[in-house]
Amino acid sequence: GAGVSQSPSNKVTEKGKDVELRCDPISGHTALYWYRQRLGQGLEFLIYFQGNSAPDKSGLPSDRFSAERTGESVSTLTIQRTQQEDSAVYLCASSLGTGDEQYFGPGTRLTVT
């Protein structure tokens, strides 16, 4: 079956512009996670969705970051007024339920110039 997909795979944007990153989880997976990975670093948790429950936004670094997910489908991560420090790979993962193995997508490499 299809894995987690993310688009675009690469995004170059100018400082101050807004960007939208997309994640398609594995069909039937109720839990969805966004992580950020700066160059040479580990992954940092950003946000978690589980079904129709309120998302856990505790990892979002600033109010310029937001994310949405409709039901158990696609999620979008939006970064407004991008800054150079936002340059990173943004990884999405989904799992059957909370606590189950997370399957990662290939990531979106964001470069802010």
Add this chain to the structure above:
Amino acid sequence: AQKITQTQPGMFVQEKEAVTLDCTYDTSDQSYGLFWYKQPSSGEMIFLIYQGSYDEQNATEGRYSLNFQKARKSANLVISASQLGDSAMYFCAMRGDGSSNTGKLIFGQGTTLQVKP
């Protein structure tokens, strides 16, 4: 707060030899899970092995084994019979498994492993 520490930024190992990648953790949760992921230069995150905090036996998956020492709060990854394809970044991660936890993973900084022919 939960924390994962990987103290080895880079490691070298000769092909066919075994190597141990270190991981220590800190948590106040009674129930938690420990994971190892491999990240090749292509960037994908590949799940390798999982250890639950209440598991009495060390986890094994093929050439991978997890040396779990709960009292020392360590969860080292042992790779036996290293292969050239094992060259990658390796991440240790933890998930709190209490009722209030969301399943999010806390990652260490990673260890870059290079296997020499």
